[in-house]
Amino acid sequence: MNRVRAIAAAVSLLALLCAVASGYLMARRLAEFVERHGRVVYAFRPVADPRFEYAGRPVSLEDHPATEAEPFGALLLRYGDEQVRLRVTVAPRAHAASLPGLVRHEDWMRVLRFAPLSGRTDREFAEGLASGEIADRIAVVARTPPPGADPETWGRIWRKDWTFDVYELLPDGAIRHERFAYPQGRPYSPDAPTEHNGLPTLRPDSWQFDAALHVMPEGSGPRIMAADSAIRAAGWTLPAASIAIFAFVAALLVAVAPKRPARKRAHNEPRP
Numbered sequence: 001m002n003r004v005r006a007i008a009a010a011v012s013l014l015a016l017l018c019a020v021a022s023g024y025l026m027a028r029r030l031a032e033f034v035e036r037h038g039r040v041v042y043a044f045r046p047v048a049d050p051r052f053e054y055a056g057r058p059v060s061l062e063d064h065p066a067t068e069a070e071p072f073g074a075l076l077l078r079y080g081d082e083q084v085r086l087r088v089t090v091a092p093r094a095h096a097a098s099l100p101g102l103v104r105h106e107d108w109m110r111v112l113r114f115a116p117l118s119g120r121t122d123r124e125f126a127e128g129l130a131s132g133e134i135a136d137r138i139a140v141v142a143r144t145p146p147p148g149a150d151p152e153t154w155g156r157i158w159r160k161d162w163t164f165d166v167y168e169l170l171p172d173g174a175i176r177h178e179r180f181a182y183p184q185g186r187p188y189s190p191d192a193p194t195e196h197n198g199l200p201t202l203r204p205d206s207w208q209f210d211a212a213l214h215v216m217p218e219g220s221g222p223r224i225m226a227a228d229s230a231i232r233a234a235g236w237t238l239p240a241a242s243i244a245i246f247a248f249v250a251a252l253l254v255a256v257a258p259k260r261p262a263r264k265r266a267h268n269e270p271r272p
Contacts, residue, residue: 005255012251019244026237033233042207043117043125044214046110047138048101054079054138055171061086061102061111061140075105077140080173086165089144109142110214114207140167141208143215159220160184163199164212180208183222 050061057080064074064085072088090108092099102111115136117125128134146161162182167175181199185192194201202209204222213221 005257008251008254012248012255015244015248015251019241019248022237022240022244026234026241029233029235029237040207041117042114042210043122044112044114044211045129046106046112046214048103050102054169055173057173059138059169075109077167077175079169079175082173082175084167084175084177086140086142086167089142106215107217108144108215109140110211111138111140112211112214113138114211138169139211140169141165141211141215142167143212159216160196162216163197164202164208164215166208166211178208180212183209186222 052059058078060076060078062076062078064070064076066073070087072091074088075086077084077086086109088105088108092104093107102109113129113136115125115129115134120128125134129136142165144163144165146158160182164180164182166178166180168178170176179199180202181196183192183201183204184196192201202212
């Protein structure tokens with residue numbers, strides 16, 4: 001029994017060394033992956049008020065009635081001296097049509113305040129915004145279903161033909177407009193198309209991608225495959241670390257298992 005314990009102790013020590021070594025290599029690989037992709041984590045906060053201020057300039061989004069060219073109506077975005085007309089692409093749902101502010105347009109459009117979150121807790125981020133320590137940005141993102149498709153039926157299913165208009169309000173008073181297509185193929189995959197129907201596709205490592213997720217119906221976002229993400233970068237180090245940790249725990253349990261008491265022989269039991 002002592003020999004079994006000694007072997008188990010040696011195996012647990014070896015497994016621990018393997019776990020530490022593979023864990024260190026995995027951390028190096030993941031760090032290189034993050035550095036290579038330049039991933040910055042942003043925190044987003046929706047704005048429901050159609051009137052507010054940004055960079056010392058008034059911002060407003062005004063509802064305009066439906067017309068033959070705009071059957072669901074339009075929103076007129078004003079920022080200082082600039083203005084942009086946004087065609088409503090999805091009619092407000094019956095339960096949301098009477099809601100105040102911009103809530104009734106959340107199926108297709110959001111106004112988002114955002115800033116880098118990296119290195120801060122959610123509370124620190126909120127306090128930094130309130131105090132002005134963190135300089136946030138403002139963007140209006142709008143989703144457009146494919147032309148001719150009913151937004152409530154096929155328009156919700158044919159997501160690969162969605163387009164996204166992103167309007168960023170710049171501190172100098174300008175409005176920067178970008179248009180993107182829904183991501184094609186598997187995000188992070190090396191062979192994923194970068195264009196669709198003449199438009200650049202949303203990149204999964206961009207703030208525009210994260211902003212667009214806010215106007216996608218639940219469950220319709222692109223699937224991030226583990227094989228194409230940071231887990232793929234970990235390579236053999238992930239299973240090696242997992243197996244080593246399992247072996248360490250199993251061997252340690254054997255090494256420290258309590259010694260079984262010797263069974264007492266009955267008085268009339270014959271000797272072996």
